[in-house]
Amino acid sequence: MMASVETARGRSGDMSADGRPLAVVCRSVTKSYGVGGSKVVALRGIDLEIASGELMMLVGPSGCGKTTLISVIAGILDRDAGECSVFGVDFNTMSGSAKTKFRGRNIGFVFQAFNLIPTLTAAENVAVPLMILGEGRSASVRKGREMLERVGLGERSHSMPSQLSGGQQQRVAIARALVHEPRIIVCDEPTSALDHETGHVIMRLLKQVALKDDRVLVIVTHDARIFGFADRIAKMDDGSVKSVQTPAEMGLEVE
Ligand code: ADP
Ligand code: MG
Numbered sequence: 066m067m068a069s070v071e072t073a074r075g076r077s078g079d080m081s082a083d084g085r086p087l088a089v090v091c092r093s094v095t096k097s098y099g100v101g102g103s104k105v106v107a108l109r110g111i112d113l114e115i116a117s118g119e120l121m122m123l124v125g126p127s128g129c130g131k132t133t134l135i136s137v138i139a140g141i142l143d144r145d146a147g148e149c150s151v152f153g154v155d156f157n158t159m160s161g162s163a164k165t166k167f168r169g170r171n172i173g174f175v176f177q178a179f180n181l182i183p184t185l186t187a188a189e190n191v192a193v194p195l196m197i198l199g200e201g202r203s204a205s206v207r208k209g210r211e212m213l214e215r216v217g218l219g220e221r222s223h224s225m226p227s228q229l230s231g232g233q234q235q236r237v238a239i240a241r242a243l244v245h246e247p248r249i250i251v252c253d254e255p256t257s258a259l260d261h262e263t264g265h266v267i268m269r270l271l272k273q274v275a276l277k278d279d280r281v282l283v284i285v286t287h288d289a290r291i292f293g294f295a296d297r298i299a300k301m302d303d304g305s306v307k308s309v310q311t312p313a314e315m316g317l318e319v320e
Pocket of ligand 2: 132133
């Protein structure tokens with residue numbers, strides 16, 4: 066973990082209503098694509114707080130700004146205006162290379178389409194983030210295998226992605242997002258390519274393996290069948306967060 070992150074967190078001191086440190090703080094965040102007549106306003110002033118240890122879901126219709134918002138939170142896209150910090154760190158204060166380094170260490174991504182590298186084994190795929198951080202190949206692959214064991218796929222370490230089912234491939238992608246122990250795990254529609262049953266298995270696994278007191282899990286989803294796994298659900302529409310509620314407050318069954 067980078068020393069600067071600790072320092073920044075100590076300085077910020079922001080807390081959630083129930084006294085947990087805030088991992089993500091967005092205030093009046095705006096973001097547009099394009100210019101002039103082709104300008105699209107994707108975020109119209111987002112206010113959102115996510116506490117450490119929380120599983121936050123972002124839900125809402127296609128095009129409402131979910132992917133844009135998680136990209137800003139993860140430092141992949143620059144916001145136009147407003148404030149956004151992750152564990153007390155504001156990407157706008159960082160140089161490009163510092164940002165890349167911070168992302169590499171602190172952020173893990175799980176994509177809808179898994180995005181595994183077809184020519185690498187499962188364990189090698191999981192090892193990629195570690196190798197990018199400069200860890201040696203054999204140590205990285207060994208840790209990749211260990212992480213696969215934690216997601217119940219130890220015996221498939223040597224399999225190629227094409228030899229795995231959709232649910233298994235998503236487990237490999239989750240192992241890859243977690244192998245470097247990032248503090249923020251961002252999942253963009255992680256269950257939408259999976260059947261209902263497998264989607265539930267994946268959500269249970271994510272909660273079990275990914276969620277810890279000093280981390281956050283941000284899941285973008287269309288899939289109402291997994292809403293019950295959230296601690297809180299932020300409903301978005303047309304570039305804004307319309308409400309933030311617990312599944313119980315929404316009358317949903319809690320998983
Ligand atoms: P969601 O993930 O909720 O479907 P997005 O964040 O992808 O929504 O998109 C929000 C809005 O921004 C949409 O109107 C979309 O068409 C637009 N948009 C997203 N990415 C781009 C881009 N690279 N260039 C132009 N417009 C974009
Ligand atoms: Mg999207």
